[in-house]
Amino acid sequence: MFSGILLDKKEILKYYKPIAVDTHKGIQGHALLIGGSYGKMGAVCLSSKAALKTGCGLVTAFVPKCGYDIVQISIPEVMVLTDEKRKCISNINFDFQPNAIGIGPGIGQDEVTQKTFLKLLRTNKSPLVIDADALNILSKNKAWFLLLPARTILTPHPKELERLIGEWNSEEEKFEKTISFSLQYNVIVVMKGAPTHIVDGETIYKNTTGNPALATAGSGDVLTGMITSLLAQSYEAVQAAILGVYLHGLTADIALPKTGFQSFIASDIIGHIGEAFLSLE
Ligand SMILES: NC(=O)C1=CN([C@@H]2O[C@H](COP(=O)(O)OP(=O)(O)OC[C@H]3O[C@@H](n4cnc5c(N)ncnc54)[C@H](OP(=O)(O)O)[C@@H]3O)[C@@H](O)[C@H]2O)[C@@H](O)CC1
Numbered sequence: 639m640f641s642g643i644l645l646d647k648k649e650i651l652k653y654y655k656p657i658a659v660d661t662h663k664g665i666q667g668h669a670l671l672i673g674g675s676y677g678k679m680g681a682v683c684l685s686s687k688a689a690l691k692t693g694c695g696l697v698t699a700f701v702p703k704c705g706y707d708i709v710q711i712s713i714p715e716v717m718v719l720t721d722e723k724r725k726c727i728s729n730i731n732f733d734f735q736p737n738a739i740g741i742g743p744g745i746g747q748d749e750v751t752q753k754t755f756l757k758l759l760r761t762n763k764s765p766l767v768i769d770a771d772a773l774n775i776l777s778k779n780k781a782w783f784l785l786l787p788a789r790t791i792l793t794p795h796p797k798e799l800e801r802l803i804g805e806w807n808s809e810e811e812k813f814e815k816t817i818s819f820s821l822q823y824n825v826i827v828v829m830k831g832a833p834t835h836i837v838d839g840e841t842i843y844k845n846t847t848g849n850p851a852l853a854t855a856g857s858g859d860v861l862t863g864m865i866t867s868l869l870a871q872s873y874e875a876v877q878a879a880i881l882g883v884y885l886h887g888l889t890a891d892i893a894l895p896k897t898g899f900q901s902f903i904a905s906d907i908i909g910h911i912g913e914a915f916l917s918l919e
């Protein structure tokens with residue numbers, strides 16, 4: 639039997655902070671999304687748009703040069719910084735202090751990308767969300783686990799989790815290994831799946847929203863943007879992870895009667911974030 643915390647509306651309302659009437663974009667949080675590579679620019683577009691639609695005031699995307707027009711044209715509200723390389727990221731460089739950084743969607747695993755990710759881990763001062771290929775890079779360089787800032791959020795799907803913590807022989811062992819990983823490095827692990835569990839040390843949260851419509855390309859990239867946005871809006875790390883996962887699943891539950899399972903795509907998650915928030919009011 640599940641002995642953790644069930645993430646339902648009652649639980650979520652303990653964390654949810656409505657928007658202050660006198661807020662402005664400068665205090666709503668500035669999120670930086672780092673990702674994309676040739677052929678996978680869609681991933682960082684989805685993350686960046688999801689970040690904006692989850693309420694942060696400003697979003698900057700850091701992408702390879704070939705992503706400049708793609709991001710600017712797909713999402714005019716997002717600011718864009720580019721790497722010196724055309725097809726992949728080789729030197730992450732920005733001159734502001736983001737309130738949160740999300741890294742990984744579509745970023746690839748090129749050697750130069752690995753190096754600049756290491757540099758970011760050594761120098762970064764912002765709360766961090768790590769997803770997709772940034773997780774795979776970490777798994778290839780397990781010594782870097784020690785560089786993860788406290789309360790970093792990792793968002794692996796089952797294969798990425800296996801690459802991080804190694805194989806398991808039972809569900810029980812999977813949780814044991816994830817809990818010890820979370821405790822050892824003081825990080826939060828969002829174990830994506832059906833359902834998603836969030837592991838914060840020995841505390842396990844089980845999500846109650848979402849359905850198989852979410853089994854579609856880019857669904858996780860959207861989640862990364864949503865969690866990064868909430869982190870940038872000053873939610874504590876585990877609260878950002880919990881609220882992000884809950885709202886992400888809720889979009890699919892709200893959309894299902896209109897889209898059915900098959901035609902729901904990652905952009906539909908973004909299109910329903912507003913209704914998901916409204917259902918909390
Ligand atoms: N439009 C874009 O630009 C998009 C870009 N994207 C970007 O592509 C990059 C690669 O990311 P990725 O996740 O596709 O590849 P990868 O890490 O090899 O994992 C795939 C393997 O993992 C497994 N698996 C996955 N889920 C599972 C589950 N629930 N339950 C069980 N197993 C599961 C499954 O393994 P199998 O079952 O086949 O053995 C599957 O074959 C990354 O940067 C990402 O951001 C994508 O986001 C798409 C849209």
Ligand SMILES: Nc1ncnc2c1ncn2[C@@H]1O[C@H](COP(=O)(O)OP(=O)(O)O)[C@@H](O)[C@H]1O
Pocket residue numbers: 770795830831832833834848849850851852853854855856857858859860861
């Ligand atoms: N059958 C399902 N039921 C509920 N949620 C699902 C289901 N399949 C996938 N998801 C959710 O969709 C997302 C998939 O993430 P991920 O595999 O990283 O996608 P991508 O890399 O294509 O963006 C996760 O949040 C996962 O929990």
Ligand SMILES: [Mg+2]
Pocket residue numbers: 769770795858859
């Ligand atoms: Mg993914």
